Amino acid sequence: MTSHTRRRILRGAALAAAGSVVGGYGLGHYATAARAATPGTAAGGGDPFPFLEGAFAPVTEELTEFGLQVTGRIPRDLDGRYLRTGPNALGVEDPRAHHWMLGDGMVHGVRLRDGRAEWYRNRWVRSSQVARKLGEPYPGEAPPDDFACNTHVIPYKGRILALQESGPLPYELDGELNTVRPHDFRSTLEGAFTAHTKYDAVADELHAVAYYPTWDHVRHLMIDRTGRVARTTRIPVADAPMMHDFALTEKYVVIVDLPITFDLAAAEAGALVPYVWNPGHPMRVGVMPRTGGVTRWFKIDPVYYSHTLNAYDQGDTVVMELTTMPAPFHAAGRGNGGPSATGTPVLDRWTIDLRAGRVRSTRIDDLPQEFPRVNESLVSRRHRFAYAASAAEMWRAYETVDGVPPDDKFTNCLVKHDMLRSSRQVHRFPDGAAAGEPVFVPRRGARDEDDGYLLSYVHDPDRGASDLVILSAQDFTGRPLARVHLPGRVPLGFHGSWVPDA
Numbered sequence: 001m002t003s004h005t006r007r008r009i010l011r012g013a014a015l016a017a018a019g020s021v022v023g024g025y026g027l028g029h030y031a032t033a034a035r036a037a038t039p040g041t042a043a044g045g046g047d048p049f050p051f052l053e054g055a056f057a058p059v060t061e062e063l064t065e066f067g068l069q070v071t072g073r074i075p076r077d078l079d080g081r082y083l084r085t086g087p088n089a090l091g092v093e094d095p096r097a098h099h100w101m102l103g104d105g106m107v108h109g110v111r112l113r114d115g116r117a118e119w120y121r122n123r124w125v126r127s128s129q130v131a132r133k134l135g136e137p138y139p140g141e142a143p144p145d146d147f148a149c150n151t152h153v154i155p156y157k158g159r160i161l162a163l164q165e166s167g168p169l170p171y172e173l174d175g176e177l178n179t180v181r182p183h184d185f186r187s188t189l190e191g192a193f194t195a196h197t198k199y200d201a202v203a204d205e206l207h208a209v210a211y212y213p214t215w216d217h218v219r220h221l222m223i224d225r226t227g228r229v230a231r232t233t234r235i236p237v238a239d240a241p242m243m244h245d246f247a248l249t250e251k252y253v254v255i256v257d258l259p260i261t262f263d264l265a266a267a268e269a270g271a272l273v274p275y276v277w278n279p280g281h282p283m284r285v286g287v288m289p290r291t292g293g294v295t296r297w298f299k300i301d302p303v304y305y306s307h308t309l310n311a312y313d314q315g316d317t318v319v320m321e322l323t324t325m326p327a328p329f330h331a332a333g334r335g336n337g338g339p340s341a342t343g344t345p346v347l348d349r350w351t352i353d354l355r356a357g358r359v360r361s362t363r364i365d366d367l368p369q370e371f372p373r374v375n376e377s378l379v380s381r382r383h384r385f386a387y388a389a390s391a392a393e394m395w396r397a398y399e400t401v402d403g404v405p406p407d408d409k410f411t412n413c414l415v416k417h418d419m420l421r422s423s424r425q426v427h428r429f430p431d432g433a434a435a436g437e438p439v440f441v442p443r444r445g446a447r448d449e450d451d452g453y454l455l456s457y458v459h460d461p462d463r464g465a466s467d468l469v470i471l472s473a474q475d476f477t478g479r480p481l482a483r484v485h486l487p488g489r490v491p492l493g494f495h496g497s498w499v500p501d502a
């Protein structure tokens, strides 16, 4: 393998599966994956690059605005920053050589304090490539697999970390979203990390499952209360599968070995995201003790597992709630510059029976939805309430490529689930609203699980810019408590967090 090829592979692999919502039907074999991402090959019919248009279109400026206009009243106990990231390609010269999930990461943040929205900022993560494109110096030497992390942004022990799977180190940001430096957990992280960590607030442990195209295993990492990788468990897997997310309970780590695997031929042919649907790779769910040890594997029918809502132990079972899509799923669609699939994401429950050795899959909700979240204090423990988002624009992007009609149920809304009552509430937004991932923030002094707020960036088509919408989680369908009017548009993106003031 030439060094150029290796760089290309690592870059593509590192950025694969930013995870997110997808649609349309792709052909799904190696050649398709390669063709999809090879410059000089255009898709036929319609707009071939929907992920660079409309609600996905990258913004071109970094803005700073103070004293934002607000409709309604911002709760005074919201003291911190709402941050959300996503791909925002900087200087795309040839859209045919671009993939949505490879866009340079941009974090959008709003600072709330004393009932006011003090500022809005949007900032690219300064990887060496972004610094170069912006004509700025990059301090020091760039780390291996350097990339402007675009998938998640989390608070961790007083720091803010922008995260990416399969290769790049996290980047630390300061409170005004400036890039500080790569973060390697006090020099204890060896190799790849992930975008979807699980923080157990009770144990004060940060868990991750990392993958990398040249590994014959994936790694479960436990970062202890000192902020160091305290334990690494290598879990052997064949074919180098993509592993965008995982689940954590009080006892177990749950990993999903998807039939989406690294493909050298696709990489050699120039695929930007050289991961393909691989029918020869059996789908299975692995359950490993949190403290390490042997992974037990359970067969499951092929499906695309997108994101974990949460998971918990229940007697001899492990219960995992997650968003799924029908198989097959293609990380690189037919020249559309993004992923494609055969249907919309829905919310499922997998009950893993450790005694019987079986997984039972049930549908919680067939309303198309993604970006599922719980009250973060309950990660790895049983929850009652859950939240998710639907953005019709996400779907229409895929329709233009593959002709799959959008589901008429798929709309612009935020969703609240009550798992105890098996019910849901929907907070609707108008056409063109493009609602993003909702994040739950507990009210100060809250005792009830859902006593708090939902924060989400929602586009306002009338204004041509986005709002930070704040809902009361206990009055979910009521009028928003506040809409903070941002000076620009927040493109449809990925994940984020509330970062409370210390």
Ligand SMILES: [Fe+2]
Binding pocket: 018, 019, 020, 151, 195, 196, 244, 307, 494, 495
């Ligand atoms: Fe994700």
